[in-house]
Amino acid sequence: MSKAAIVSMHVIRRLPSYYRCLKELQKNSVNKISSSELSEKIGVSESQIRQDLYNYGNFGKQGYGYDVIKLYNALKRILGLDKTYNTIIIGAGNLGQAIANYTDFEEIGFNLKGIFDINPRLFKIKIRDAKIMDINILEDFLATNKIDIAILCIPRDNAQVIADRLTKCGIKAIWNFSPIDLKVPDDVILENVQLSDSLFTLSYRLNEDDLFKRIKKEK
Amino acid sequence: MSKAAIVSMHVIRRLPSYYRCLKELQKNSVNKISSSELSEKIGVSESQIRQDLYNYGNFGKQGYGYDVIKLYNALKRILGLDKTYNTIIIGAGNLGQAIANYTDFEEIGFNLKGIFDINPRLFKIKIRDAKIMDINILEDFLATNKIDIAILCIPRDNAQVIADRLTKCGIKAIWNFSPIDLKVPDDVILENVQLSDSLFTLSYRLNEDDLFKRIKKEK
DNA sequence: TAGATTGTTAATCGATTAACAATC
DNA sequence: TAGATTGTTAATCGATTAACAATC
Incomplete structure (x- = not known):
């Protein structure tokens, strides 16, 4: 089991798109927005937007709507994006390296402190500021560095073993690829x-119509 | 709007984990599995597993359970993984290149036919079998190549314009990053x-306890 | 004050779980 | 035949939508 959330995950997974929208509005110097205008932009009912925000407090004014900057800052705080986080990447393959190179995350406060792999040929290579290190020194590294999030980008077979090692060292969050x-x-x-x-869901949907035509025939 | 699914998306998104589990079982030469054993492995109730499968037909035997190979093949077919797909990647940045290099998808029938970018320095570079091409020839390319899935790995600003160009050319599925x-x-x-x-959801959850402590105090 | 829009409760809808008859 | 487990309907639970009082 992983940690259970207080608010429904349905609500939580909508918050980032609210945040993205408010960020955009703020960038475009919009001052005010109503739940019905937000609804149109995001594709979520206005009732749901108000209901979702209601979990966290009152951010609007009756008869007016929401102050964009105020709601943006509230969402930022709710999402924990007013803080910074230290991260490590486990697995310096294509995906691990791509995420290491993705500077967007760094800009919003997710600071990459190291990368670990089993392949000695990669050791000492640096990706931006982060060294690729031997997975064998993982425990030592975690004992001397405060890491908030471990990003797991390794093949299926070792993933559980590495996850166990990470949690044994006190890692409290894993972003698992x-x-x-x-x-x-x-x-x-x-x-x-x-x-x-995600890709399988896509191929499912490409075939769903055909699938049900075939199922109908078979009956 | 994007295309609506026949079966609930809740069900559809559980299918890949069923598929993954059955694939593993098959690899380990397990012959038979019951919904309650599956439930334990996947972390979904046995009632839900039976209910989900019921959407697509009857794959088990009363008093016995499910034949692993039969259910595996059924799920493969349901997910559309008995077919192959031609794909292109738009955007040869870190993420685009990482996905291009990720051979796992190729092995299960998603064949990369080309990569497009705006940066001339990348043109003619090959990633595995796929050339990086000028985004300007996208329309020409799509007119002469049957592409099933476009994988969008470009910055936010151009994404809608490119999506419009893709759908205008008859692309029926977009995997959007x-x-x-x-x-x-x-x-x-x-x-x-x-x-x-996904990362924001993670940082939210790292802070949720604190958040609600603060909300409580403010009341 | 009148109009607008939130905050918040109540009603509805849909997804999950429970139950059990069918049947291997 | 007895035991087990699916297929399938019914009951419950939770999420979404609707409604409207509060209030800016």
Whole structure:
């Protein structure tokens, strides 16, 4: 089991798109927005937007709507984006390197402190400010560096073993790109990005009409 | 709007983890599995597994359970993984290149036919079998090559324009990695992988306890 | 004050779980 | 035949939508 959230995950997963929208509005110097205008932009009902925000407090004014800057800052705080986080990447393959190179995350406060791999040929290579290190020194590294988030980009087979080592060292959040349903302790936050699951969902939907035509015929 | 699915997306998004599990079982030469055993492995209730499968037909035997190979093949077919797909990647930045290099997708039938970018310095570079080409020839390329899925890995600002060009050329499925809520015609399938949204959800959850302590205090 | 829009409760809808008859 | 487990309907639970009082 992974840590359970207080608010429904349905709500939580909508917050980033609210945040993205408010960020854009703010950039465009819009001062004010109503839930019905937001609804149109984001594709979520206005009722749901108000209901979602209601979980966290009152950010609007009756008869007026929401002050863009105020709501933007509220969402930023709610999402924990007013803080910074130290991260490490496990696995310096294509995906690991791509994420290491993706400077957008750095800009918003996710600071990459190191990369780990088993391949000695990669050791001492630097990706931006982060060294690629031997996975064998993982425990030592974590004992002397305060890391908030471990980003797992390794093949399926080793993923659970590495996850166990990470949580044993006190890592409290794993961003998992390995195609496996990891088991982590109750107090650890696990966020999965299953690229292949996403791709399979796409191929499913490309075929759904045909599938049901075939199912109908077979009856 | 993007194309609506026949079966609930809740069900569809569980199918890949069923598929992954059955693939593993098959590899380990397990012959038989019951919904309650599957439930334990996947972390979904046995009732839900039976209910989900029920959408697509009857794959088990009363008093016995499911034949692993039979259910595996059924899921493969349901997910459309018994076919092959031609893909292109738009955007040869870090993420685009990482996906291009990710041979796992190729092995299961997603064949990369080309990569497009605006940066002339990248043209003619090959990533595995796929050339990086000028985005200006996108329309020509699509007129002469049957492409099933476009993988969008470009910055936010151009994403909608490129999506419009793709759908105008008859592309019926977009796997979108750009951090933007794209608008596509009703008959186009849009599958989003919002990496930053996923990371924001993670930072939210790292802070949720504190957040609610603060909210409580403010009352 | 009148109009607008939030905050918040109540009603509805849909997804999940429970139950059990069918049947291997 | 007895035991087990699916297929399938019914009951429950939770999420979304609707409604409207509060109030700017």
